[in-house]
Amino acid sequence: MFKKILIANRGEIACRVAATARRMGIRTVAVYSEADANAKHVAVCDEAVLLGEAPAKESYLCGDKIIAVALATGAEAIHPGYGFLSENAEFAESCAEAGLVFIGPPASAMRAMGSKSAAKSLMEKASVPLVPGYHGDEQDPAFLQRQADSIGYPVLLKASAGGGGKGMRVVDNADGFKEALASCKREAISSFGDDKVLVEKYLQRPRHIEIQVFADTHGNCIYLFERDCSVQRRHQKVLEEAPAPGMTEERRAAMGDAAVAAAKAVGYVGAGTVEFIANQDGSFYFMEMNTRLQVEHPVTEMITGTDLVEWQLRVAAGEPLPKRQDELRIHGHAIEARIYAENPDKGFLPSIGTLRHLETPAAVNFELGGNSLQPAAVRVDSGVREGDAISPYYDPMIAKLIVWGVDRKQALARMAQALAQYQIVGLAANIAFLKRLVECEAFAGANLDTGLIERHKDTLFPPARSVPVAALALACVALLEQEKDQASKHSGANGGDPWGQALGWRMNAQFIRTLPFSDEHGKEYEPCFKYLPHGWELTIKGIDVDVSLMTRGGVELSIKLGDTSVQGCVRRDGDAFHVFVGGGHHTLHYNDPLAHAGEAESEGGRLTAPMPGKVVAVLAAQGQDVKKGDPLVIMEAMKMEHTIAAPHDGTVDEVLYAVGDQVTDGAPLLAFRAAA
Incomplete structure (x- = not known):
């Protein structure tokens, strides 16, 4: 086994690899850009070396610099994580030439699967089912349109060298083909330097199901069952789960055998994912193979009790696979949600800024590779901490939230609960959207396909609503309590002086005060507070209700609102009050008449x-x-x-x-x- 490895990546995957390596007694070397000097992955590794400036092309994509660091620090192998250089055949070859082990598949396998059209030709020879289409080299527009006409509309145009949803267009009829083809080619050449496209039959309401495969250098190749990744936006995954709902044992075996055949066809070694597009009737077709570990690999780990990173390290060191196919079993159900710094209400626009407050749901470290097959109920894989910045240079992922249950129903309930407990202040995040998605009827009922989000956008993107009275009351009580705290600090020895305390005391009358707030959509609220001996009377929207503080523990508040007890958390960030109550996050801006x-x-x-x-x-x-x-x-x-x-x-x-x-x-x- 290796004594030291270099992790040529950042974020949660670098932290994950470091954790597994530490458990195996392997020392780790981190590399980082100037933007990541204080990043979590730098802190958790045994050594860290600066690569260069923030842009990836000046740092994480500099293969020669990474190899030089590995040699200088005495690392024996390089783990590329996913993204950056993980599917770069030239980098894998350079590692071998430098005497370093590339923890991934052979360069030949990456090249074979790197071109969608070439890969599909290989899969056809290996008897792996393919979507009807044209995957050849002829790129004359008139020829491609004749192919589309013969396939039958709608068709999907897809960049041969593409990924991540770029260079893809759905064409509904012949009239729109030429314009869509030109657009697809422009995006393909811009994104990948190659405008070659393939034409396929566009399946109606398809599911995206992928198979985790693993192969070693001893000729063994197995599959670790499937993941359903159908819930997507702009061809990018949002939720993943394993096993796939509704999967029969016969279909699972057929897809697994096809995935193993695909891996063997290219002499694959290590962890890989064979992606299929599946019809609602159960038929399935090869789409592509990702020659690396996937972002969604934790759901496979949760249901199989395996550590796929440990398997990667063992296979790369020349060991055989830890388990045979007949030793693998599915235990329970797992779901993963990708927590992103983005605003779903603005077209999922990425958000940059500082994580001024970050609180994750209660999670138990998932001890992968142990003797027990019982995983933790909640797992959080993250590469950031409170106070870290989400920069414009890299993917805006904050964390992966993974839950496990004995069945899908329990996993769904745990995911909704965990999302309700996730608190982020400082930038926009997709947590509320994910909670609506998990709880929507289509997903909860496993009515899955790649168009789910678009089809249910009215439910998933509801119009702005008024802030609940409970959230307003919590914000007001938090403000009033903070004023009391500050007044108490100022009053010092005169703490008994009623003039020096913010208690609303008046000599001959009750103090009535309006606290002006506005929500994130600009709607204004003017709750009116009348100070009482043991609390307040709140007037809002013409309704009077008594309010009193029951308990207070830092930012945690419990109040009595009329006859109802309300518990919540209020985080103040300048004039912004972030109220977490009832599983929701409400942002209220205090329009302080003095401060402004x-x-x-x-x-x-x-x-x-x-x-x-x-x-x-x-x-x-x-x-x-x-x-x-x-x-x-x-x-x-x-x-x-x-x-x-x-x-x-x-x-x-x-x-x-x-x-x-x-x-x-x-x-x-x-x-x-x-x-x-």
Whole structure:
């Protein structure tokens, strides 16, 4: 077995490989770009070496640099993970020439499967079923259209060298063929440097089912059953599960045998995935082979009790496969959801930023390769931590959330519960969308096909709704409690002074206060709070309800809302209150009248105090030119400091109060002249 390996990748797969290697007593070397200097995979490996600048072509795609690092650090083998150089035949050959083991298939197998058209010719010779279509070299548009006409519409145009959904077009009729072909070829040449396309029959409501295969250098090749990856958007997988719902033993054996035949046809070694497109009637056809480990491999591990990364390392070291085909069994059901930094409501637009808060569902480390076949109920594979940044340079995956159940029903329930417990603040994420997807009738009922998301978009992308009263109440209580905490810190020895506490105490009347909030869609809310001896009376939308705090543990709150107990979590990020309650995430922006007092001009260019308070700092002088947003005056009210900012670029004509002065509600603080 190897003593040291280099992991030529980043993110969750690099962390996963490092964890398995550590358990096997193998030391690991990480490589990283300048953008990943503080990344999790750098921290979990035994050594780490900088490759270059952030763009992948300057770092993770520099095979010569990676090989040089491996040799310099004494690594014996290179694990490529998935993506980057994992399916690069030239890199695999360069590793061998340098005396390093490439933990993956032979270069010849990668080349054979790298071209979709060449691969399908090989599969045809190996008697692997193929979708009716044309996979040859002739690329004349008129010829390709004649092929499409003979196949029958709709047809699918697909870049021969493609992947990830790029260079694919569905053509419904002959009239749209030429335009679709030209578009497909343009995208193919741009993405892959090769505009060759193939033409196939487009199956109606197909399922995407793939078979995990594994082969060693001793002539053994097995399949570890199937994964259903039908739920996709733009030809990219969103949810994966194993085993495939509705799969019969006869069909499973037929697909497994076909996958093994495909692997043997190219002399395959290591982990690979043979992907099939399947009809609802049970017929299936070869689509392509991914000559690497797949993102969704954990669901296979969960139902088979295996560690596929450990198998990779053992096979690469020359050992035979740990199990024979007749020793493999399916245990339970597993589902994986890909947690991405993206906004589903904006066309799944990737989101970049810092993970200001990250809390994952309670997970038990899945001890793969052990004697027990009972996996953990919840598993999280992640390459990021709280405080890490999602950059524009790499895939925006945050984590893979995997659950296991004794059957699909239990796995579905656990996935919904785990998604409800996942908390992310700082950037957009697809968690709410995934929860709707898992709970939608089509997926829950296993009515699966690759068009599921598009077909049920009205359910999966509902119109914006008002923030629930419970979420508003939690945000308000969190704000009021924070004000009390801050006032208590300021009051010091005078803690018994009612004037120095934010308790809403008034000498001769009850204090009634409006807390203006707006949601992420711009809708405004104005909950009105009346301070009571033991809580508040909340008025919202003309309805009065008593509110009281029951327990508080940091950001965790339990409140009484009328006769109902409500538990939730409120994370504050500046003026944004992120409320996690009832399995949902609601973002509310507190429109603090003091903090934003300088954002609008009033009284002929004079900035006014919106509430009574004391001037604690004057940050601008008479005649000073300032920019919009520059701090001008800091006021203190209710023992909290608030900054008055310049509403526009302009000039301070006069400062009307000094530090220590008390000001009344509406008092002008500065005379301000906006720039012309």
